[in-house]
Amino acid sequence: MERRKFVTATSIVAATTVAGVSTSAARGAPHRVGMSDVAKIRQSFADIIASDHRHGGQLSIEQEAARLSDEALHLLTVGTTSQRVRGALYACAAGFRSSALWAAIDGRRFEDAQEHMRQAQAIAAMSGDHAIQFRIWSHSGTMYRHMGRPGEAEAANMVARNLGIVRRDPMFASLGLARHGAIHAAAGDARATRRSFRQAEEAWHRVDRTDDPGRPPWLLAFYDEAEINSLAMSAYLSLAEWEEAEAHGHRCLAVLRPHMHRSRAIATARLARAQLEQGDLEAAVSTAMRVPADSASNHPRVIGMLTSFGSRLREVAPRSSHTSAWRNHTIQAEEGHQ
Template sequence: MAENKNGALAAWMTAHAMSAAELADAVNDAIADLTGRSGTTSERTVFRWLSGENRWPQERQRRALETVTRLPATALGFVPRGRPASTPMPPPSEDPDDMKRRTLVAGGIAAATAAAAAPNASGVRRIGMSDIERLQQEFARVIASDHRHGGQRAIEQRAAALADEALNLQNAGSATQRVRSRLYGAAAAFRSSAMWAAIDGRRYADAITHMREAQALAELSGDQAIKFRIWSHAGTLYRHMGRPSDAFAANDVARNLTITRQDSLFASLGLARQMAIHGLAQDHSGLRRAFDQAQAAMDRADPDAQRPVWLTAFYDQAELHALALSAHLAAGDHPAAEYHAYRCLSALRPHMVRSRAITTARLAHAQLAQGAPDVATATAVQVPADAATRHPRVCRMLQEFSAALRATSPGSPAVQMWSEHTATWRMTG
């Protein structure tokens, strides 16, 4: 019945952005830390807790829940057998024995938490979910740095170092198979970020090296989402290298993964990147068809589904238009490119600093190709100086813009305006 639902547990899970499956995994890992053997808690078990069907989990699960949440079971909405659900627990100050019990529970939680970072009774360190969570926090920082700066060698090196750190944990102590798989997944995720930073920085040989390592790690992890990211990035790498056949082949591997049938947003991204390759291949009809399919898949996607941070941080309506801009620009359809550029800029989230600079530079190219040098130059000067002078892809696009502007409008006010503007970069650089 609705009145028996466990609102306290649901509230904790919401506050910590944890799904039922993730809580089940965390509980099983905590059981392994406490007993030496992984638990059998399933997603269905958590749903039974949330619905109120199971009001008092078995002892091992209660202890593990308390370890994971750092709260006593009663604070999570669970009710000991024989006690009515509506009966409040007495305040600790009214019952010395109860206070003693709470103190022991708190001490047990602290000891169990510390066990994840300390040797167990046999002198071997236990690698657990706390290690995974720390790596996930580092991964979120790498993603955020990429969206602000992009393409920097420092980002590539940091991501590669974190991949090595995740791998080193494999040999740092004992762990359940689930934790080991997640360590491989974390290493693959970091290596894929190093790969992307190298792609964005036009360091293609380095990107290929990272790609091969990331692919091997992803296979060891069994993580469909990170496999998709790596193969999708491989398609982008080959597209930037001007190799459409290889780009199609790599992107097809991503698009044929099971996750694209389970989540339409992954399907949409795969189609959007396919569209960009169609642009490089000068396939106008394939380009338009892929855009319509990507849009339809995005519209079908469940907005409340839980997805990895690397996907939710960048793929949205703005990114779909950004890829359409790239595709139409490569295909020579400059009015369509300009249209998608404006749609992208109007939808970009504030943290997408790198994407805004790239889109603005591409918009200037589309406008110049339509014979509007004054408008194009006014657009190009809006690219921030930091991106214009430090981001390899943006630098390359603006150098090409400068050459095209001088070739098509020599001696014009637009050329003079552009020359004066770029001079300020040299003075402040």
């Protein structure tokens, strides 16, 4: 129900904006698209970000973000604009397309993700906005990492890290380094992984919170110590350093903000796997059972993690009472979802 409300609300905002411009243009009256139009579009972007943090990976989010990107580009064709407004509209369009990219990555729709990536990169290049360019290239690096292509992931993430905004703002620098740490882990380089996360934490401690109003909402909405620890947990799981992964998992969950529903589900599933690999079956199953039912049945990444967890549990302890408890839990969850 929430997703339907979200799609309807954002559709109305964008459609009203474009319809208003189109009507004026049709009457022959000169219309100038201004920053007030951009402000309406930016509110829709904030709605997309909020829905992504709550639901994550949903095809409806991907499709709506892509549609709103097209709507933003359409405004460039129905009125006159200043150079500032034109750049802002390109940045909005690129931002929506980057959200479509992320939703496709999160939903494991990698072919669609690559198409969104190409479009987002092309639009962002016309915006002159380094923040949104960083987001797109950093997402591209994450996409390639999840696809098992660490070489391309590193190349894409380096494009993000070489942007001028990274030198000016340690929050961007920290995010770029943390994601690079996860990429190093995917490539099996433990030493580089540790170095990257150490540098990411050092950069984070240099962040001046008084500059927050000047930072993009999408960055402020998710990046903090919890995200650094979430990426570190993912990295150390890749390196099979289970104890280190568990430590970062606990740190992540301890400081994760309440609105990060998708992130909490992912972190909890990862923590369960780290505990399982250390032989602590009771803790692992108890942790896995704390993954919210909605995420466990609807989020593609979480579904994959829990399926893998169950397979590994049956492999290491096929006759354990904890394995039976997990099997019963999943059966009940499936019945409740039907």
